[in-house]
Amino acid sequence: MSFQSMILSGRGVTAVLGPTNTGKTHYAIDRMIAHDSGVIGLPLRLLAREVYTRLVEKVGHHNVALITGEEKIAPHRARYSVCTVEAMPRETTASFVAIDEVQLAGDLERGHIFTDRILHLRGRGETLLLGAATMRPILEHLLPGITVVERPRMSQxxxxxxxxxxxxxxxxxxxxxxxxxxxxxxxxxxxxxxxxxxxxxxxxxxxxxxxxxxxxxxxxxxxxxxxxxxxxxxxxxxxxxxxxxxxxxxxxxxxxxxxxxxxxxxxxxxxxxxxxxxxxxxxxxxxxxxxxxxxxHEFDPVRVLQWRSKALDFSSLKALKMSLEAAPAVSGLARALPAVDQQALEHLSRYPEVMDVATTAERVEKLWEACALPDYRRITPAQHADLISTIYTDLVRDGRVNEDFMAEQVRRADHTDGEIDTLSARIAQIRTWTYVSNRPGWLADPTHWQEKTREIEDRLSDALHERLTKRFVDRRTSVLMKRLRENAMLEAEISVNGDVFVEGHHVGQLTGFRFTLAAGEGADAKAVQGAAQKALALEFEARAARLHAAGNNDLALSSEGLVRWLGDPVARLAASDHVMRPRVILLADEQLQANAREHVLARIERFVNYHISTVLKPLDDISRAEDLEGLAKGLAFQLVENLGVLFRRDVTEEVKSLDQESRASIRKYGVRFGAYHIFLPALLKPAPAELITLLWALKNDGLDKPGYGELIPMLAAGRTSVVTDPSFERTFYRLAGFRYLGKRAVRIDILERLADLIRPLLQWTPGSAPRPEGAYDGRRFTATTSMLSILGATADDMEEILKGLGYRADVVTAEEAAAFLASQAGATVEPAPATETAPELADVDPEAATTEAAGQASGEDGAVTAEPTAEEAPPAETEASVEPKPVLLWRPGTRQENQRGGRHHGDQRRGGKRQGERHGQAEGRDGGRKGTPARAKAQEGKPGGQRKERPDRHERHDRGGKFDSRPQRKEKPIDPDSPFAKLAALKEQLKK
The missing domain is CATH 3.40.50.300 (P-loop containing nucleotide triphosphate hydrolases)
Known part of the structure; x- marks a missing residue:
């Protein structure tokens, strides 16, 4: 038989050609069901499944079979068969045959299979070849008499x-x-x-x-x-x-x-x-x-189809290989390159165990049948050949594939854990055994293994679909986008903690009146946010109504300047022209609109004003006081501007100029005129101090400055003094109720208590009895344990604090101090031992508020005895080597001394504007005894001496440590003709 006679005629064959979307497949389905039987071959198992489903819908599942390399659904007496091209029968008695995508006959890998079906498979009544128009010349050349129908594309x-x-x-x-x-x-x-x-x-x-x-x-x-x-x-x-x-x-x-x-x-x-x-x-x-x-749709025509001989010689391995390498004798056909099956045969023909077995035509044909196993795993030809060798050996030796071996291979693939690549590899492996189970005669119980492998492949496929969807699809976004395209009303649900669910998917968090998207970015994030916002429109209005009706207990102001409603931030404060009336900025999305937005803002503003007026009531009251006039009103204004604390030396003249009635009018608002400060004691509590600090920080961009919020806990803990941190903003100490004094900061009210302790020491008259502890000569004093106790400070800290307050120290020896005090009391004492430690400088426990300084006792006659305790007494062998500590006698400093000391302890001026208080000036309360630095200077180094002259007016004005807050008496010029002038002249004569 000649090669040409093996090619069937083109008579009765119709080629339906054209580009995609011409309805070719749909036409083939309609033509097939017009016949009593038919077979259609498709290029993909996926497409075969689609066509099978469409046919079942038309003629019923009992009339349609699905046959692929891995799947076989064959109802009894099925009239129509849907196959992959590889699974199409070599010969058929069906009335209708169709082959789809015939242009794949030119494919290097699969082309020879399509070519074989085109040339040799025919239906009894009708044969259709479906494909691209590029196939027309080659089909007309190879199949004389063929009818060609070209269909145009139905769209552009x-x-x-x-x-x-x-x-x-x-x-x-x-x-x-x-x-x-x-x-x-x-x-x-x-x-x-x-x-x-x-x-x-x-x-x-x-x-x-x-x-x-x-x-x-x-x-x-x-x-x-x-x-x-x-x-x-x-x-x-x-x-x-x-x-x-x-x-x-x-x-x-x-x-x-x-x-x-x-x-x-x-x-x-x-x-x-x-x-x-x-x-x-x-x-x-x-x-x-x-x-x-x-x-x-104009392309070069297909000129050559891939071809492989179907006249195979199974007499020997060599003969089979030679027949596969036969060249076509017809133009338009080209011998195909070795496919997977031919490559496997080439490897297996070199295996000794295969060569020893494949000795008959039947066994050679069985080997070629085994070589048709598809390489789903995409492994190397040698590895694929090894698997075929194992299967072939079982088929020849036992007539069946070893089921124990197959069971082990199937078991290895039966796991749904792992990621995409792992699952894909397992699916490829199980597809191999699905193919084996569908080969006739290869297994003793093929039905069991077909069901088993199909069930595993389905589970693995479902798991892979789930992994792909989880990795590459945002299900929340996809559902919402689909619902939006349908213009459907989205159902939103909000949990008690603010989680927002739209259509059952968590989309984000609603905090107050702001919605935060859970995840996503770009266009889909905007779309999801839009969907959520649309669904949340009613919720925003409902929340606005609830907030508008909420009580003050539901709202709170945090130290960060945030207004919280039931814990969620709804607004923040910002600076305004008036420090006590900050601006409210609403934290809300644009969905809160119109009246609802205005109502929320108005309610929050009312709360903020109420909160400030309640917590800072003394400051609010004095800011609204209408009964204050003149200097009193000006002093109240300064007090409000400085948030409740004024350094007294900054308003010395104003205070001196106030009469008693004006002072009383201010005092009724809770203002205290202290020695060092004019302040509102009620504001020194943690809550008012925290709010004051916040208001100042808003006005001065201080929320991020170092020290903000760190001093209030110390105030709440009852600390009377703290070690200062140079990195902190100094103003925060004043706002928190502390006075910055070098290395230590002391609470303002505690400093006033210190002034109460110092005042009687400077008022004491030498020679009078009893002498208060710490009093020296009426113009100087020593630090006492009571001072250390209320300050919670050590002796070294005390020295730093007093210097910061403007006091200056005169140094005398312990012997000189003891002798002077004894002379004032009219008694004599022995000089203190060389090892005695001055009580004023002894290390004192800050909590020991009621104890005397170690080593000092006061007798009934006012004499001071100084006998060290056993704990304080140094060892005898070291007494002579320890030098006595000097005694520091503190006095109010002069202006010149305070200015020099202020370089280290006082506040500095920046750009001409005062940033704090210059340390070194002390103001006394009303009725306090006048202390004169001029007199202290005259008496310096003269124990028991008396004042010889009055300081002049200039000295009185410049003194820094005076404790009388009343205005100084101004000396008026005396008329020489007045009786007062004559009296003064007489007194001068008497003195002389």
Whole structure:
């Protein structure tokens, strides 16, 4: 028989050719059910499943069989068979035969199978060949008498240029040719647009079907796929974007030709709806000529089909290999390159164990049958050949595949844990054994293994679909986007802790009147936020109504300046022209609008004003006082501006000028005129101090300054003094109720108590009895344990504090001090031992408020005895080596001394504006005894001496430590003719 006679005639064969979206497959289905029986071959198992489903809908499942390499559904007496091309019978008695996508006959890997079916398979009544118009010349050449029908595309396909992946329109398919690239694009789309379905040839049909359904049902608007979508998948795609234009065809990387590009791009547009295509990613814009060819469907015709001889010689391995290498004798056919089965045979023919067994025609044919096992795992030809060798050995030796071996292989694949790549590998492995179970005669119990492998593959496919969806689809976003497209009213639910659920999906957190998206970015985040905001519109209005009716106990003001409602921030404070009336800025999304927004803002402003007026009531009262006049009103204004604390030396003149009535009018508002400060004691509590600090920080951008909020806990803990931190803003000490005094800061009210202790010591008259502890000569004093106790300070701290307050120390020895005090009391005492420690400088426990200084006792006659205790007495052998500590006698400093000391202890001026208080001036209370630094200077070094002269007016004005807050008496010029002048002259004469 000649080679030409083996090719059937083209008579009775109709080629229905044309581009995509011409209805060819639909036409074939209609023609098949018009016959009493039929067989249709399709290029993909996925497409075969789709056509099978459509046929079942038309004629019933009992009339349709599905036969693929991995699946077989064969009802008894089924009239129609849907197959993959590889699974089509070599001969048939069916009335109708159709072969789809016949242009694949030119494919290097699978082409020879399509060519064989085109040339040798016919229906009794009708045969249809479906494919691209490029097949017309070669079909007319190989099949004389064939009828060709060309069908035009039902919609237009237009070029849309190049766009970024994130700018692609909805209902787009992005095409790439490697799994890594497909996954990378899908991940990008998930982050930017909510999610994408994924279709690859390596996925199982069930997984691909599930991913396609995800796209078709509108859960996602994007499909990322390989060229698998070009093989007849019917998708609602509006735009096809090429992210790659090169692919590996099994032998080499090459550019796609125009016909292949058109086959894929043609999936855009359905029925009469136009579609578009373009480039994206790193693909260059298409050239004009290429665009024109794709849009007009004009491509170079297919001139050669891949062919492999079907006349195989099984007499020996060598004869089989030679028959496979036979060349075609007809032009238009080319011998196909070795496919997977032929490559496996080449390897196996070199295995000694195979050569020893394959000695008969039957066994050689069985070997060739085993070589047809598909390489689903995409492993090397040698590894694939090893598996075939194992199966073939079992078939020859036992007539069946060893089921224990198969059970172990199936067990290894039966795990649904792992990620995408792991599950894909297991699916490929189980598909291999599904194929084995469907081979007739290979297993003792094929039905059991068909069910077992099918069940495992389905579970693995479902798990893979779940992993793909979880990784590449934001289910929350996809559901919301779908509902938005349907213009449906979204159902929102808000939990008690503010979690927002829309359509059952957690979308974010509602805090007060602000909605925060849980996750996402880009366009999908905006869409989800818009959906949530739309669903939350009623909730915003309801919350506004509840806040407007809320009591003050439901609102709170935090140290950060945030107003919280039931714990959630709803507003923040900002500076205004008046420090006591900060501005309220609402923290709310734009969805809180119109009257609801105004009502919320008004309610919060009322709360803030109420809170400030309540917590800072003394300050608020004095700011609104209408009965204050003149200097009293001015002093009250300064007190409010300085948030309740004035350094007395800053307002010395004003205070001196106040009469008793004016002072009384201010005192009734809780103002205290202290020795060092004029202040409101009620504001020295933690809550008022915290609020005062906040108001100052708002006015002076101090929320981020060091020290803010760190001093209030010390005030709340009852600390009377604290170690200062040089990095803190000094103003915070004053606002928190402390006076900054060098290395230590002392609470303001405690300083006034210190002044109460110092005042009687400076008022004491030498020679009078009893002498108060710490009094020296009526103009100087020593630090006492009571002072240390109320300050919570050590002797060294006390020295720092007194210097900061403007006192200056005169140094005398312990012997001189003891002798002077004894002379004032009219008694004599022994000089103090050389080792005696001055009581004023002894280390004192700050909590020892009621104890005397160690080593000092006061007798009834006023004499001072100084006998060290046993604990304080140094060892005898060291007494002579220890030098006695001097006694510090403190006195109010002069202005010149205070100015010099202020460089270290006082506040500094910055830009001409006072930042704090210059330390070194002390003011006494009303009725206090006048102390004169001039007299102290005259008496310095003269124990028991008396004042010899009055200081002049200038000295009286400049003294820094006076404790009388009354205005100084001003000396008026004396009329020489007045009796007072004569009396003064007489007194002068008497003195002389």
């Amino acid at each position: 396909l237009l070029y849309a240029g190049t766009r970024k992946i994130t700018r692609l329109p909805n209902r787009s398919a992005i095409v790439a040719f490697s799994a890594d690239e497909v996954y990378a694009i899908a991940e990008l789309i998930r982050r930017q647009r909510g999610g994408a379905a994924v279709v690859l040839g390596a996925l199982s049909p069930r997984t691909r079907n599930a991913q396609v359904a995800l796209y078709q049902e509108g859960d996602v608007d994007y499909l990322v796929a390989t060229d698998a979508i070009g093989m007849g998948l019917n998708l609602d795609v509006d735009h096809v974007a090429f992210a790659q234009d090169r692919k590996f065809d099994g032998y080499q990387y090459r550019n796609l030709n125009p016909a292949e590009l058109a086959q894929i791009a043609g999936r855009a547009g359905r029925h009469i709806r136009d579609g578009s295509f373009g480039a994206t990613g790193r693909v260059d814009p298409f050239e004009d000529e290429l665009v024109q060819r794709i849009e007009s």
